[in-house]
Amino acid sequence: MTLTTLVSGGSAGMRETAIYAALExxxxxxxxxxxxxxxxxxxxxxxxATLPPGLDLDIKRIAPGCLCCIGNLTLRVTLNRLLRKPPARLYISIADSTHLAQLRTFLLHPPYDDFLEMTPDLAV
Structure with a gap:
């Protein structure tokens, strides 16, 4: 199971900085x-944000837009590709937390419920 954290709030740079701090x-x-x-x-x-030294990350960028609405297909394709060789840890950074609960629900249902273990959200 891949430990998965949703990250929301602040600017893109602030979210990345928060992720890198959590990884450190x-x-x-x-x-x-x-x-x-x-x-x-x-x-x-x-x-x-500046990547901390010594961390090798697989970074995928998705065009801005609500990931559970207009970006759903893009998110599915990106997730499916990542999960072919599942990472131990996954952070999903989103700009708008309005639909955070919907995104979490989407990730808790098949097929992703067999691959992802959701952890507490990281709010910036």
């Missing part, structure tokens, strides 16, 4: 970097 904390706590993938909703401001 996990690494400091366990001393082991788990294979991690990120699905990041586009960067409308064109600024990316």
């Amino acid at each position: 904390q996990d690494l400091a706590r366990s001393g082991v970097h788990l294979g991690t993938a990120l699905i990041l909703e586009g960067l409308p401001d064109g600024k990316a």
Whole structure:
């Protein structure tokens, strides 16, 4: 099962910074970097957070838009490709938390319920 965290709030750069901080904390706590993938909703401001040294991440970017509404097909395709070789950890960063509950429900139902273990959300 892939541990999956939904990340919402703030700008794209703030969400990425929060993800990288969480990864650094996990690494400091366990001393082991788990294979991690990120699905990041586009960067409308064109600024990316600085990737911490020593972390090898599989990063996928999706164009901005509601992932549970207009981006559903894009999210499905991206998730399906990632889950062919499932990472130990997955962060999904979304700009608008309005439909966060719907996105969580989508990920808790088949086929994703067999692959993803949802963890508490990370709000920025």
